[in-house]
Amino acid sequence: MTDGVLLVHAFPLDARMWQEQQSSLAGRVPIAAVNLPGFGGTSLNGDVTTMELAAQRIVQELDRIGFDRAVVCGLSMGGYVTLELWRRHSDRVLGLVFANTKAEPDSEEGKQRRREVADLVLAEGTAAILEQMRTLVSLEATSDVWGFVEGIVRSQTPEAVAAASLGMASRPDSRPDLSGIDVPTLVISSEGDRLIASEVTAGMAEAIPGAEFAIIDGAGHLSNVERPIEFNRLLEQHLQRCGLLRGS
Numbered sequence: 001m002t003d004g005v006l007l008v009h010a011f012p013l014d015a016r017m018w019q020e021q022q023s024s025l026a027g028r029v030p031i032a033a034v035n036l037p038g039f040g041g042t043s044l045n046g047d048v049t050t051m052e053l054a055a056q057r058i059v060q061e062l063d064r065i066g067f068d069r070a071v072v073c074g075l076s077m078g079g080y081v082t083l084e085l086w087r088r089h090s091d092r093v094l095g096l097v098f099a100n101t102k103a104e105p106d107s108e109e110g111k112q113r114r115r116e117v118a119d120l121v122l123a124e125g126t127a128a129i130l131e132q133m134r135t136l137v138s139l140e141a142t143s144d145v146w147g148f149v150e151g152i153v154r155s156q157t158p159e160a161v162a163a164a165s166l167g168m169a170s171r172p173d174s175r176p177d178l179s180g181i182d183v184p185t186l187v188i189s190s191e192g193d194r195l196i197a198s199e200v201t202a203g204m205a206e207a208i209p210g211a212e213f214a215i216i217d218g219a220g221h222l223s224n225v226e227r228p229i230e231f232n233r234l235l236e237q238h239l240q241r242c243g244l245l246r247g248s
């Protein structure tokens, strides 16, 4: 067993969204990206992917790849799931990165929107939500960036997307857990995030003892995809703090 980095993807993408991080760190640190239930062609586990089921998938992946503990980096939905992993399996967590995410649960209106997304994809297919998914990237994102994201979204099954949407709607309030986080933590947001405002993500960093906070300029919600160089620099510095990577 070893220690490594585990990357947890956003909604409704899959592990491929981390390709720039994996290629930059490959050979320097053990690194893997998990597919949450139903995404990236993996098996789905019921009609609602609760945070508990998603966290279980992470533990299965850690066991499968032989990571004793990991610096777990979750972006957006990946962050919601990482908070659940922390609640249930903190012994597997060496450090944390929360990117473009938040600890708050959904409002009633937010839950309703999740149900509508689930109904829509089940009725009309995943392509039906592509237009609304444009907010995953900034207004300045290039067509290459959007094409990359769109291709990943389009390939997900409606069942996986619907189950994740309903699972996020039922996620708990993670704010009470933040003050108990006692591993090195980095919180990242970005200036052009149209889904989770940087002030909201900043609130997470304030509530986690000793957490570092950084804002990436010129990136939208998928900050690792839009600004991989800046994202990788922050990630590498954090891996050094966690003792996983030596300074260059």
Ligand code: MLT
Pocket: 009, 010, 011, 012, 075, 076, 077, 078, 168, 195, 221
């Ligand atoms: C994500 O990127 O995972 C989603 O935007 C999260 C959300 O809808 O709350």
